[in-house]
Amino acid sequence: MAAAAQARPLNVDATIAELKALFGDRVSTAHAVREQHGKDISYHEAHLPDAVVFAESTEEVQQIVQLCARHKTPIIPFGTGTSLEGHISAPNGGISLDVSRMNKILQVNEADLDVVVQPGVTRKQLNEYLRATGLFFPIDPGADASIGGMTSTRASGTNAVRYGTMRENVLSLQVVTPDGRIMQLGRRSRKSSAGYDLVKLFVGSEGTLGVITEITLRLYGTPESMVAATCAFDDLEGAVNTVIQTIQSGIPVARIELMDTYTVDTVNQYSKLTLPQKNLLLLEFHGTEAGTKEQAEMVQAIAAEHGGGDFAWTNQAEERSKMWQARHDAAWAAKAYKPGWGMWATDVCVPISKLAECILETQKDIQANGLYAPIVGHVGDGNFHLTMMVDPNDPTYLPRAEGLNDRMIARAQNLGGTCTGEHGVGIGKIKYLYQEHGEAMSLMRAIKKAIDPDNIMNPGKIMGPIN
Numbered sequence: 001m002a003a004a005a006q007a008r009p010l011n012v013d014a015t016i017a018e019l020k021a022l023f024g025d026r027v028s029t030a031h032a033v034r035e036q037h038g039k040d041i042s043y044h045e046a047h048l049p050d051a052v053v054f055a056e057s058t059e060e061v062q063q064i065v066q067l068c069a070r071h072k073t074p075i076i077p078f079g080t081g082t083s084l085e086g087h088i089s090a091p092n093g094g095i096s097l098d099v100s101r102m103n104k105i106l107q108v109n110e111a112d113l114d115v116v117v118q119p120g121v122t123r124k125q126l127n128e129y130l131r132a133t134g135l136f137f138p139i140d141p142g143a144d145a146s147i148g149g150m151t152s153t154r155a156s157g158t159n160a161v162r163y164g165t166m167r168e169n170v171l172s173l174q175v176v177t178p179d180g181r182i183m184q185l186g187r188r189s190r191k192s193s194a195g196y197d198l199v200k201l202f203v204g205s206e207g208t209l210g211v212i213t214e215i216t217l218r219l220y221g222t223p224e225s226m227v228a229a230t231c232a233f234d235d236l237e238g239a240v241n242t243v244i245q246t247i248q249s250g251i252p253v254a255r256i257e258l259m260d261t262y263t264v265d266t267v268n269q270y271s272k273l274t275l276p277q278k279n280l281l282l283l284e285f286h287g288t289e290a291g292t293k294e295q296a297e298m299v300q301a302i303a304a305e306h307g308g309g310d311f312a313w314t315n316q317a318e319e320r321s322k323m324w325q326a327r328h329d330a331a332w333a334a335k336a337y338k339p340g341w342g343m344w345a346t347d348v349c350v351p352i353s354k355l356a357e358c359i360l361e362t363q364k365d366i367q368a369n370g371l372y373a374p375i376v377g378h379v380g381d382g383n384f385h386l387t388m389m390v391d392p393n394d395p396t397y398l399p400r401a402e403g404l405n406d407r408m409i410a411r412a413q414n415l416g417g418t419c420t421g422e423h424g425v426g427i428g429k430i431k432y433l434y435q436e437h438g439e440a441m442s443l444m445r446a447i448k449k450a451i452d453p454d455n456i457m458n459p460g461k462i463m464g465p466i467n
């Protein structure tokens, strides 16, 4: 959606003048730069920041935060801008604080399987760097997002079923708080019972509590054997029931992803593949050669009970990465399939035993309302996504898509699930958060007010306006 006009916050001109005096041409008020920093790929209304500043060190972040705090100017931290729920939008104006130039890998502790990075390091950059060590970092949202952004949205991806999400993989953080103090949260040790878990409070805080300037992450040894497989189903129910039984059987799959027939169709066209034109499970198994073979055979047998066929597998690295890149590009494939349409990616997550009910009811809802919304999912976690495409020439389309989103979220919440498994809240999911957490929202608001009493850090996100 186009950028909306908005009032400029008080004192923003003074803030920008002081920032320019300190950082020169690393402060931009150019429309194109502001647009790149205020508008994501989603269908949410974009609000542009008044200026963008590019920080290059923790001390610079501290200076910027202290300056903005003095003027009570909003700050919107920015990594790579791939978030999907209006997270980087600036509804109150202010300064986008871009940390993408803070992209150094500071310390690899091979003996402890951890790494310390600056927030602008991207997940692909990190894995390229680690390749020679035999270690890897598993969290892989579809986009090549920054580690700071991934931490802030509590991101996950295709490997989370085996390796967990950012919640399980961030050991400690360095942050700049809204009053401009630099703090170390957490330790490198794998366990700690030392007080409130402030690391987990900041993981998923979407820039509303401070700016993350260093992250210590867990790493894993690259498995001896990695086998990828696909299995095709005539109906979605068979595919989903295969997932449920696989997880309930305790088979330690590394990845188990779903693409419905619509997604397979678009992905085949976009990524020039010839995947069977059916509902498809994409799987990966990690372990020893014997272990991965055994796991693949067990899942193949489960799939056969549920009508799954065309089980194909490979251990060739190039074929595997081509398949997973295609899965990661599923949203772009849907966009390319409907040129000129808007895109709205939304996700929910339910306990695994409720996955079939939630997905199948949602599939019926899509069909009953004549909408184009391919289904994909990190289904091993009970997490699935709709890539809802929105026809700009049909005024009834967006309200119908909104209705579908509302009903899918209510369905997931009624089944014990959540309004977002990994994309986060931004502005798009605020109302559902109140539905989900009820009275606990007052605690979240109290935490926000205690840490950021002037509400300068990414205001308007997660809980909406706070007074």
Ligand SMILES: Cc1cc2nc3c(=O)[nH]c(=O)nc-3n(C[C@H](O)[C@H](O)[C@H](O)COP(=O)(O)OP(=O)(O)OC[C@H]3O[C@@H](n4cnc5c(N)ncnc54)[C@H](O)[C@@H]3O)c2cc1C
Residues within 6 Å of the ligand: 041, 076, 077, 078, 079, 080, 081, 082, 083, 084, 087, 088, 099, 119, 140, 141, 142, 143, 145, 146, 147, 148, 149, 150, 151, 152, 153, 154, 155, 156, 157, 158, 206, 207, 208, 210, 211, 212, 213, 328, 329, 331, 332, 422, 423, 458
């Ligand atoms: C094609 C596509 C596929 C995707 N697939 C997935 C997926 O599978 N799983 C998934 O989880 N997500 C997915 N996403 C969403 C997105 O990639 C994630 O939300 C990602 O974590 C955002 O990282 P970023 O660097 O782009 O952050 P940004 O978009 O720049 O910022 C996101 C939020 O974090 C805050 N923030 C950023 N950096 C900092 C910092 N240093 N300190 C404090 N706050 C900060 C921002 O203020 C904002 O609120 C996908 C997106 C796209 C476009």
